[in-house]
Amino acid sequence: MNSKGYLKHIAYDSVVFGFSGEKLKILIMKYHNTGLFALPGGFVKYDEDLNDAVRRGLKERTGLDNIYLEQFYAFGSVARYKPEIMETIMKANNQSLEGYSWLLDRFISVAYYALINYEDVVPTPDALSDSCDWYALDELPNLMLDHADIVAKALQTLRDNLERKLVGMNLLPTLFTMKELQKVYEAILGEKLHRGTFQRKILSLGILKRHEKQYSGAAHKAPFLYSFEQK
Amino acid sequence: MNSKGYLKHIAYDSVVFGFSGEKLKILIMKYHNTGLFALPGGFVKYDEDLNDAVRRGLKERTGLDNIYLEQFYAFGSVARYKPEIMETIMKANNQSLEGYSWLLDRFISVAYYALINYEDVVPTPDALSDSCDWYALDELPNLMLDHADIVAKALQTLRDNLERKLVGMNLLPTLFTMKELQKVYEAILGEKLHRGTFQRKILSLGILKRHEKQYSGAAHKAPFLYSFEQK
DNA sequence: TTAATATTGTCGCAAATTGAGACAATAAGT
DNA sequence: ACTTATTGTCTCAATTTGCGACAATATTAA
Structure with a gap:
């Protein structure tokens, strides 16, 4: 545990799908003064279920409770460990690294996808980010770290689950x-x-x-x- | 990081399927002097890919390289945090808790299933366990923590993937x-x-x-x- | 009022896939 | 030779799928 009460080494990222203009779109955050785009993600509190942590984060980002949510993969390669990127984000926000060194450590990220009704959502940035906006899947900006891989795997899993889980109606x-x-x-x-x-x-x-x-x-x-x- | 060079809070568990006597079987470990049965699991080194950590553990447990391996879920409920169980295991092995207090912390476990040719395997216990043996799915002992849930989800995922991934032949x-x-x-x-x-x-x-x-x-x-x- | 147009709900039919039994072709044992 | 168990394949019916067609609207234009 660290000073903020979050588990070390564990993060989550979420691929939030919405449907508008006949296209699938996802929520992407942009960090202040860095030009870095990323999936909405977060950390798990010491006394919080992993799934609950994701729902908490999604609630903050979309305002929605009771979202259709599916965990699909834990990304755990060493290659995704790039402390300088997190350092860039922190510094661009004039955030002292004091007490936040755990953020520069290696993380394994558990990825989820969510299906929501586009019209119900007001995308909301967090403290570190400029914006939280919808992007069509074929018009994504360059995403940091392995987030493009995460999106690709999310879409693949969604396709595989399409009939099996009757997923379509959650987007309408x-x-x-x-x-x-x-x-x-x-x-x-x-x-x-x-x-x-x-x-x-x-x-x-x-x-x-x-x-x-x-x-x-x-x-x-x-x-x-x-x-x-x-x- | 801790003294042993493993990531805190992150573990993996593996459901190793084999086929013999017309039945599906899985590998189960039994810990010394405790009566506790568990799935083969382990931890991730600081500079090691998550997938590689699982392959390393499986190699030790089965002697096999190049195993068919599939990650299927990260179990992260708070309910699975029961430090007294790990303490029981350590004490039963006269293992000092000195330097191992990280083992008593909360873990999120990423679960994998493996498919292997039963005949190729010599199940091998590790330092903390008596035995590592095959059990038919309908004759499992009581498993500790949420390991029974992990097995159930492994089987469900295997079924779902059966045609899609042509999985059958890996067991023969x-x-x-x-x-x-x-x-x-x-x-x-x-x-x-x-x-x-x-x-x-x-x-x-x-x-x-x-x-x-x-x-x-x-x-x-x-x-x-x-x-x-x-x- | 009537005609034209775009889109919807449904049907029909051929093609492909699946479920279940049947039959000839073996390898032994008697 | 005759019996038995099992295999490879086939046939036929039932079901599902792919694709086009047609009648039934809702609205606009003539």
Whole structure:
């Protein structure tokens, strides 16, 4: 334990997925005066569950409780140990290293991904960072350390879990159209899906509840709205 | 860092699967004079990759290099912090706590599963343990801490990965029959599979190489032997 | 009012995959 | 030769999937 009550050598990083403009986006932080971009992360308090630490951090960054959260890998190579980077961040913030030398030590980072409804979130920077903003997956800035690897592995895991864990609906508002859901699946998988087949498949799962139609004002048939039926 | 050069608060545990007698088995250690059973685990050196630490430990426990290894979860609840258990183990070994107080601290454990050829292994205890032996999954002793949860999650992950990662053949010798491979799949999935369907499916993957027949001396047609075709 | 247009819900059909049994072809033992 | 257990493969039905088609809207334009 150190003076701040955090476990040494252990950090977490989170890949927070949202869906907007037909694209998958993630939250990226930018540190003051450094040009460094990073995933939102944090540390684990001495008397706190690892999972709770991540939820606490996500709550601060997004304002949301009860997020869909999945742990997917612990990154533990020696190559990711670059104390000079953390030193740069601290110095750029005029932060004394006094009492914070533990931050310059080696960390193993447990990575999580979260799925949230884009509209519900107000991204919030922390004390060390300028900004916390959404970036589309294909327009990410250069990320520090191995954070690009973490994002890649998060996306891969999300794809693998797509059908198995019925993950799609966590990225949408309570009510959504079939087309919107299909766009989410396409963004995650990175490929077009056949409309008829997709609709049939999803409906056959029996997990959607159909609501009244949505009149968009556009010159065509109005689609039904659906919600995710809780078991 | 501590006097032994290990990272504080970080451990790993491994679920080492082998296949014998038509059953899945795993390696379990028993600590001297305590009646405590545990998964093989260990710690990470200060200048060592997490994955390398696990391979090092597995090499000591099984004698094998180049093991099929998969990380599946980091267990980090506060509930698993029970210093009195580690103290019991140390005392039962007349080990002084001098310089080892870090062992009584809280640990987050990164769990891995390994798949190995049962016949290739001579289970080897370490300094603190009586024995390191195979136990069938349905005949496990009571495991300490949350190790039973770790085993359950390992099995679940193995099942989920079964087709996706073509995992079955790592549990068999180089040459094996189709029936043996089917038994492995059945043991992992916990259900019977249809013989014809299984054979057709596996062969259609195009990853098996067929060799000469195996004459078992039994009163029936001899099966072909197969090996896993490396890409 | 009627026609044009874009999009939706659903259906039909062919292709592919899966589940389950059947049958001929063995290796021994009797 | 006859019996028995097991293997490799096949067939056929049932199910799932890929893909296009069609009727049913909601709105705008004529």
